Amino acid sequence: MSIELKVPVVGESITEVMIGEWLKAEGDWVEQDEPLVIIETDKVNVELPAPESGTLTKILKQDGDDAAIGDVVGLMEAGEKPADAEAPAASDAKASASKASGSKASGSKGSSSEASEAKAPEPAGDQPPEVASKSADGERVMPAAKRVLAEAGLNASEVEASGPGGRLLKEDVQRHVAGKAAAPAEKAPAEKTSAKADSDSKGSASAPTKAATTAVGGSRQEEVVKMTPLRRRVAQRLVEAQQAAALLTTFNEVDMSAVIALRKQYQESFVKRYGIKLGFMSFFVKAAIDALKEVPQVNAEIRGDNVVYRNYQDIGVAVGGGKGLVVPVIRNAERLSFAGVEQAIAELAQKAKDSKLTLEELQGGTFTISNGGIYGSLLSTPIVNPPQSGILGLHKIEERPIALNGEVVIRPMMYLALTYDHRLVDGREAVTFLVRLKERIEDPTRILLEI
Numbered sequence: 372m373s374i375e376l377k378v379p380v381v382g383e384s385i386t387e388v389m390i391g392e393w394l395k396a397e398g399d400w401v402e403q404d405e406p407l408v409i410i411e412t413d414k415v416n417v418e419l420p421a422p423e424s425g426t427l428t429k430i431l432k433q434d435g436d437d438a439a440i441g442d443v444v445g446l447m448e449a450g451e452k453p454a455d456a457e458a459p460a461a462s463d464a465k466a467s468a469s470k471a472s473g474s475k476a477s478g479s480k481g482s483s484s485e486a487s488e489a490k491a492p493e494p495a496g497d498q499p500p501e502v503a504s505k506s507a508d509g510e511r512v513m514p515a516a517k518r519v520l521a522e523a524g525l526n527a528s529e530v531e532a533s534g535p536g537g538r539l540l541k542e543d544v545q546r547h548v549a550g551k552a553a554a555p556a557e558k559a560p561a562e563k564t565s566a567k568a569d570s571d572s573k574g575s576a577s578a579p580t581k582a583a584t585t586a587v588g589g590s591r592q593e594e595v596v597k598m599t600p601l602r603r604r605v606a607q608r609l610v611e612a613q614q615a616a617a618l619l620t621t622f623n624e625v626d627m628s629a630v631i632a633l634r635k636q637y638q639e640s641f642v643k644r645y646g647i648k649l650g651f652m653s654f655f656v657k658a659a660i661d662a663l664k665e666v667p668q669v670n671a672e673i674r675g676d677n678v679v680y681r682n683y684q685d686i687g688v689a690v691g692g693g694k695g696l697v698v699p700v701i702r703n704a705e706r707l708s709f710a711g712v713e714q715a716i717a718e719l720a721q722k723a724k725d726s727k728l729t730l731e732e733l734q735g736g737t738f739t740i741s742n743g744g745i746y747g748s749l750l751s752t753p754i755v756n757p758p759q760s761g762i763l764g765l766h767k768i769e770e771r772p773i774a775l776n777g778e779v780v781i782r783p784m785m786y787l788a789l790t791y792d793h794r795l796v797d798g799r800e801a802v803t804f805l806v807r808l809k810e811r812i813e814d815p816t817r818i819l820l821e822i
Contacts, residue, residue, distance in 0.1 A: 379419065388410045399426070663804075672737075685738075719732065
């Protein structure tokens with residue numbers, strides 16, 4: 372009897388999802404609880420496991436299809452493991468070797484599995500997607516990623532993977548291709564460009580999630596990529612924040628000399644004891660907590676006609692995940708040591724990269740810190756994450772001349788930006804918050820002494 376694979380309940384507020392990547396193909400044997408497909412939501416990605424051991428018989432929803440909670444996305448038959456069934460790794464390796472061998476037999480000079488796959492005909496849209504294969508260097512390549520690799524003439528080893536378990540996703544390849552396109556490239560003959568455009572157009576018709584590339588006069592191209600649920604939700608939230616709150620940003624700058632010297636002095640001992648590096652973020656989290664205690668309006672929220680003040684600090688830290696910007700939350704950050712903060716940030720950042728964050732780790736938060744400086748941003752105006760009332764933007768550390776004790780000296784300086792909801796936080800409170808934070812960063816002993 373067929374077993375229906377249904378979209379599970381992944382959160383109270385989530386009613387619609389998108390099918391990300393099928394990890395198995397029709398006809399594949401799967402063990403109980405083995406992941407079958409990645410389901411993308413506007414908050415987190417989840418893996419749908421096999422309810423029993425058996426064979427995946429039918430895929431009803433393809434990569435990129437939208438689905439509602441409870442929808443049937445596939446069918447499988449329970450049963451005993453066939454005698455000729457191989458372990459996934461062995462099966463992948465055998466498939467890659469077979470493809471490579473077939474490529475050589477047909478006169479191909481490429482020796483890797485990626486090279487042979489790049490020259491293989493693209494499957495039609497009504498054919499089942501292939502199971503993730505392993506490239507020559509052991510990297511797992513998802514079916515949609517293989518198609519984009521083939522179109523771009525790339526090997527999997529050239530692209531950095533960000534998917535769960537080190538899987539190479541189509542978004543990874545598209546980012547890599549977009550980065551190369553930004554650099555000067557040789558002008559391709561018009562005939563080849565048109566031919567590629569025709570091929571891309573046909574591929575787009577058969578695979579909804581695949582980027583549609585259209586040649587527009589010579590080498591000019593346009594690429595249409597379906598927006599992920601996460602990106603749609605981020606866009607919606609940012610617009611809501613602009614429309615519902617009275618946002619204002621105030622700035623200050625901080626001398627990072629003391630923190631840099633402290634990190635340099637104790638970095639080796641810190642790593643030896645805690646197994647993690649002492650970063651800048653823990654200093655800002657601890658300094659922000661002290662400032663939030665002194666200016667509680669920035670840690671509060673408006674709820675109807677009431678203002679909700681809190682005696683705890685749940686700090687959201689904006690990080691770039693495999694599918695875009697996410698803001699996981701460090702719960703009760705005021706109770707953590709510097710090492711505890713660093714370990715929490717490292718764990719959440721890795722989960723974000725692997726798309727393993729849970730709903731609980733993304734919900735709530737009383738204040739947010741966003742570090743655009745890691746990307747080279749010198750100054751920005753971050754947007755508040757509602758219903759929070761404030762967000763701190765960190766920026767690039769840059770040596771600049773400043774006046775100190777009547778002399779011009781060179782110091783590593785950073786601009787700070789606090790965006791706040793003016794409905795609750797007045798300018799005085801916002802400036803006071805930044806000044807308190809600045810004082811603690813420039814003299815970190817004040818954080819330890821809480822003065």
